[in-house]
Amino acid sequence: MKPASFDYASPATVEAAIEALVASNGEGKVLAGGQSLLPLLNFRMTRPSVLVDLNGIEGLSYIEDRGDRIAIGALTRHRDLEHSPLVASRLPVMSAAMRHVAHLAIRNRGTIGGGLAHADPAAELPMLAAFYDARISVQGPNGHRVIAAQEFFVDALTNCLEPHEIVVEIEFPILDHDGWAFEEVARRFGDFALASIAVSVRRGPSRLEDARIAVMGVADTPLRLKAAEAELVALALDDEIPERFSEIVVAQVSPNDDLHASGEYRGHLLGELSKRALRTALAQAERAA
Numbered sequence: 487m488k489p490a491s492f493d494y495a496s497p498a499t500v501e502a503a504i505e506a507l508v509a510s511n512g513e514g515k516v517l518a519g520g521q522s523l524l525p526l527l528n529f530r531m532t533r534p535s536v537l538v539d540l541n542g543i544e545g546l547s548y549i550e551d552r553g554d555r556i557a558i559g560a561l562t563r564h565r566d567l568e569h570s571p572l573v574a575s576r577l578p579v580m581s582a583a584m585r586h587v588a589h590l591a592i593r594n595r596g597t598i599g600g601g602l603a604h605a606d607p608a609a610e611l612p613m614l615a616a617f618y619d620a621r622i623s624v625q626g627p628n629g630h631r632v633i634a635a636q637e638f639f640v641d642a643l644t645n646c647l648e649p650h651e652i653v654v655e656i657e658f659p660i661l662d663h664d665g666w667a668f669e670e671v672a673r674r675f676g677d678f679a680l681a682s683i684a685v686s687v688r689r690g691p692s693r694l695e696d697a698r699i700a701v702m703g704v705a706d707t708p709l710r711l712k713a714a715e716a717e718l719v720a721l722a723l724d725d726e727i728p729e730r731f732s733e734i735v736v737a738q739v740s741p742n743d744d745l746h747a748s749g750e751y752r753g754h755l756l757g758e759l760s761k762r763a764l765r766t767a768l769a770q771a772e773r774a775a
C-alpha cells in the first residue's frame with residue numbers, strides 16, 4: 487500500500503519544527519529515520535496531515551563525553567552508536583546491544599530519538615534507556631524539560647510526550663562497574679526480542695557491591711528490576727548464584743501470551759538468559775580484579 491497524502495516540512499531548527507507541529511493542530515508527525523513511521527504510513531495505520539522532517543536540522547547528531555555521562559543527540563543513527571569507540575568504552579552494554587537492533591539497512595537510518603519515541607517494548611534502545619536510567623531531554627511549545635526513562639515509557643508503543651514535543655537529547659550516566667552482559671533471544675538475529683536481559687555488576691570480595699538489571703520483551707514496557715538488583719547484591723558469591731538469580735528475575739515479571747510466544751515460554755527464556763548473563767558478568771568482573 488501507499489500512504490495517504492500528506493504535506494512535507496523540512497525545518498532547519500528545532501523551534502521551526504515545533505512551530506510546524508503546532509500549526510498542524512495535532513495532525514502532524516515528526517519524521518526521523520522513518521524505519522517505523524513509514525511502514526505505519528504505508529499501511530495507513532497513521533495518516534498525518536504533515537510530516538515534519540528532522541533530518542535537515544543541524545546539530546542533532548552527536549555522541550559527547552560529559553565526564554560522568556554520555557550525551558547523545560536525538561538524530562544519532564543506530565549504526566553510529568554501534569561503531570562508536572566512546573560508546574564501546576563508556577557504555578559497553580549499549581555497544582553490545584546495538585548489533586541486535588534490526589538489520590544493517592535499518593540501523594543505517596534509524597535514530598535513537600525515533601527508537602525511544604516509538605517505545606516498542608521489545609526494542610533495545612528503550613531497554614537501554616531504562617537500564618542506564620537515561621535522562622531524555624525534550625523541547626516543545628512550552629520550553630524544555632528532562633524526563634527520566636522510567637517515566638518516559640508509559641505502555642506498549644506509548645510514550646509520555648506532550649503534543650508537539652520533540653526528543654532532542656538523551657544522557658546516559660556511566661556505571662562504575664567491572665562486569666556486564668547483554669543476552670537476547672529473537673526468532674532470527676535482528677528481529678525484535680522474545681526476551682532479553684542486561685546485567686552489570688561491581689564485584690566485592692564476598693558479595694557484589696552494586697548491580698544493575700533491565701529486561702525487555704516480557705512486559706508492555708522495558709523494566710529496570712530494582713528489587714532484583716537489591717536481592718542480587720545480598721546473595722553470597724557461590725556456585726549457586728546464577729540459579730538463584732534466575733529465579734529472582736523470573737519472579738519479577740509476568741509476561742503475557744501473544745502472537746509470537748506464550749508468556750510461559752518468554753519467562754523460561756528470561757530465566758535461561760539470566761543465568762548466562764550473570765555468569766558472563768561475574769567472570770568479566772573477576773578478570774578485571
Ligand SMILES: Cc1cc2nc3c(=O)[nH]c(=O)nc-3n(C[C@H](O)[C@H](O)[C@H](O)COP(=O)(O)OP(=O)(O)OC[C@H]3O[C@@H](n4cnc5c(N)ncnc54)[C@H](O)[C@@H]3O)c2cc1C
Binds near residue numbers: 517518652
Ligand atoms: C523490520 C524492522 C525490524 C526492526 N527491528 C528492531 C529491533 O530489533 N530493535 C529495535 O530497537 N528496533 C527495531 N526496529 C525499529 C528501528 O530501530 C527504528 O529505526 C526505530 O524504532 C524508529 O527510529 P526512526 O528514527 O526510524 O524513527 P521514525 O520511524 O522516523 O519515527 C518513529 C516514531 O517516533 C517519532 N519520532 C521520531 N523521532 C522523534 C523525536 N526526535 N522526537 C519525538 N518523536 C520522534 C515519529 O513521529 C514516529 O512516531 C525495526 C524496524 C523494522 C522496520
